Structure formats: C-alpha cells, structure tokens
Amino acid sequence: MTPLLQVKGIEKHYGALIGCKDVSFDLYPGEVMGIVGESGSGKSTLLNCLAGHLETDAGQVIFDTRADGPVDTLQMSEPERRMLGRTDWAFVHQHARDGLRMSVSAGGNIGERLMAVGDRHYGNIRDKAVDWLGRVEIAESRVDDRPTAFSGGMQQRLQIARNLVTGPRLVFMDEPTGGLDVSVQARLLDLLRGLVREMGLSAIIVTHDLAVVRLLADRLMVMKDGHVVEAGLTDQVLDDPQHAYTQLLVSSVLQV
C-alpha cells in the first residue's frame, strides 16, 4: 500500500535555533498520527511545515494526490498547493478564531470551501451546511448565527465542520482541544473519533495532552528540542516508554 504522506528529513531553523530537525515518517490512509512534546519542542513548527504554512529548509513532504500519485508538495507551485489546502487537506487551528471567519454566519463558514472549489448552487451549499452542522452536533437553527455568538466548544466544532465539508483525506490538527473544559473536550474527542473512523480520514494531531493521543492516535511521535526522541504505536509508547523524556512525560500526568 502506498503511504498517503511520506515525510523525509524535514528541517526548519529559526536563525541559529532549531525549529525541527531530521523528522521522517510515513502516514498510511486511515491512520492517525499523534505528535506530543512540551511547549517549544517544535510540534507546531513541524505541523506548519508539513501543511505548507512555513517554508522548510530541507526535506520532502510527499503526498499521494488523487490525480498524479505521490508528489512532493514542497515543490508544488503555490496555486496547486493552495488548491490542495482547500480540497484534500484540512487544517484545524488551536484557536477556532484563527480558522473561522468571525463576521460570516456558520452556514457561510461551512460553505466557503464548497464555493472555493466551484459550487454555485445556493440550495445545495445550504443543505450541505445544515447537514454538517448536524454532524458536529450544532442545532440547525443556528445556521445563520455568527460564530461570535457560539461557545468555545461550538466554535471548535464549527471549525471542524468547515474543514471536513469538502471530504479531505488528510487533516492537520493543532491542539484541537486546547482551551476547552474537560467535558467539552471529551465530547469533541468522541466526535472527532467518530468522524475519523466514518470518513476514513488520516490525521496528524499535535497536542501536549496525552489523553487526546491515547484516544485518537494509532501511532505516536514524541518530540523534544526539535528532534523526535521516540516513535511507535501509541499504547506501546505510553505504557512502556523507553526514552527518559517520554518516561518523564508519561509520569507527569496526574492520575485521578
């Protein structure tokens, strides 16, 4: 089976500082990869490099495109990469405000990607928007409300709906549950897990919350100071951590 995404030797420097270095992995269709590590360990830098938001200094990000098979997205022309970014890829930001248009209604937010790929039928766009609101457990009556009138958890669910409406195959998530209270987190995770299974999504999830990766991720990468210090199956890494830093990370979690 061809991997959906092959990452080879990604490297990013901020001047003399290392953002991330020598990161390589394969991601197969339907697989969820978790990236954990403390603040400043290069998780978000790596994610932004992979998604093409940051320019990398070295490496390849080879994506198995529908039309042409495996292509290095870092070598793609900008229009191609941006097209990929609103069709087969999706990016869920930590802060929903970064990913949503706050002055546009919930329906418009969901419809934007559809209109961006050429949908020009209002009725269809609206039907899909309502359908997706239902899937992320937001009442249909809120379709014309602006995200400013939504709670944090609802905004995050709206952002997810807005990203998944075009049926992407790969989703990048940057701390999707950050800043939400635990019960809302639990529901969001439940929802995400359902959507990932149902749509056969591949996802790369950056988080510092080990509970999130335990629930969602098939495989896990642990980062420290820009390097990957340990990688493997999630349960294996969390239950039998080998690297000293991973052991510290696992033992730091408060057992209630």
Place this chain on the structure above:
Amino acid sequence: MTEYNFAYLDEQTKRMIRRAILKGLAVPGYQVPFASREMPMPYGWGTGGVQVSAATLTPDDTFKVIDQGADDTTNAVSIRKFFENTAGVAVTEETEKATLIQTRHRIPEAELTEDQILVYQVPIPEPLRFLEPRETETRKMHSLEEYGLMHVKLYEDISQHGDIATAYAYPVMVQDRYVMDPSPIPKFDNPKLEMSAIQLFGAGREQRIYAVPPHTKVVSLDFEDFPFVASKANHPCDLCGAEDSYLDEVILDDAGNRMFVCSDTDFCRSRRAAGHVGRLGTEDAA
C-alpha cells in the same frame, strides 16, 4: 489659463497615469497601482476620477460630469468648473455630445459609443476588501483566481435577506479572469458595463486604476438558483414617464407622498423636451 498646465496636472504626472491606464486596458479588470497626486479637493470627492480625466483630456474634448446621474449637483458642478478653468475645454450636459464623461455612481441611460470615454470615481477598488482585510492576501487571491470568498458575501445576503441584497457595487467577473468592483453604481447598470465606450476607473485615495476596454465580457456574479437581477424601483418616471430608466425616490411631504424621477437628469430632460409627460409632469416643464 497661464497659471496652470493644461488640465492642472504636469505632463510627467499625466504620462505616469496614462501608462497605468494603458496597462489597465491591456489587463481588463486588473487594479494597476499608480502614484496618486494630491488634488485640490478632498478624498472621496473623486480625486481618482479627476486624475484619470486630466490625463485623458485633450483640448478638443467635450467634457461632461455626472454625480448619481445628475449634472447639477455640487460634486458634478465643481469638477466641471475645475476643468473649465484649468483646461479650457468645452463642457456639456448632453450625453451624446460629450466625448469624455466623468461619472460618480451611475452609467448614463443613453447608449455610449466608441468615440466616448467613461471615467468612474471609485472609493474602494478592492471587491474582496470587506471580507479579507489583508491587501497581501487579496492580491494573492486575484493572482491565483481564488474567488470563492466573493460568493460567500452573496451567500450571506441570501441567508439573511432571502435574496441577493447587494444593490450597488455589485461584483463582476471581467473577461473570465478578474473579479472587479464596478464602483458603487446600482446593479441596474451592471448589464451596461458591456459597452462600446472605453471605461476607466480611478481610485485616488487607494491609488489604483483599472479599466474595461470596449466590448469586453462582463458578467455579474450570482448563484444558479439565485440568478442576477438588474433591479430598479417598479415605477415609471413621474416627470417624463420613462419605464426603463433608473429612478430616484423623492419624498414630497410628511404625509407619505413621494415621487420617482429619473436619476439621469439629461435623459429625463431630453425626453420631456421630446414631449413625454409623466404622472406629475407638466407640458411646459421642459
């Protein structure tokens, strides 16, 4: 007359503006940056249009200025006087006789010909501005033809008002390439954008010039199930009886009486001179 160079601006400035105009004509709908000059009038009064007019005027031209269709409003009168003083060109109020027409927010009702130039005053040239505040991003969207966002605005209109409520500055696609703000003309005028005359757009404060050459394809954006409609008040003109012209609503008293009159004063005057009479018109009014 000796105090000013012809048409106020110096020749080097006019050359610079002409280059921007030519580039705009070569790439229809593309916003060409230009070094907008300080003009002896405030921004918002048509400084962009005035600079384009100044660069386009020749001593043989006959100049006409309209403001919301009218020849006799402050803005129109002062710009007309400005060029009378600084260029000494002939001026007229009759659309057919003018070779250069500067307009604010209307296209004349009379069909323009290949011998005429229409200059628009533009407040905000960027159609995507209110949806995407970053200039770097809107330029990228234009260059990559990413115009989905424009439809988000129309979507919002329908979801809030049940119909496309945008009634002026209605976005258009020029020659299947650039989305353009046609300046705040009523959408009734949008179909007229495909015309025989040259159309030039000048935005002074925003320092942009763009153009639509004659016979260029101009399509108003819409949805398949909510097609574009060039709407106007459903009423004939009360002075000249015209059924096909864009109308202004005038409130007559505080008892709810109102009248509708052509916003194009020259069109209305010429119809009345030809003997047409509306509901409130009189035979000898013209």
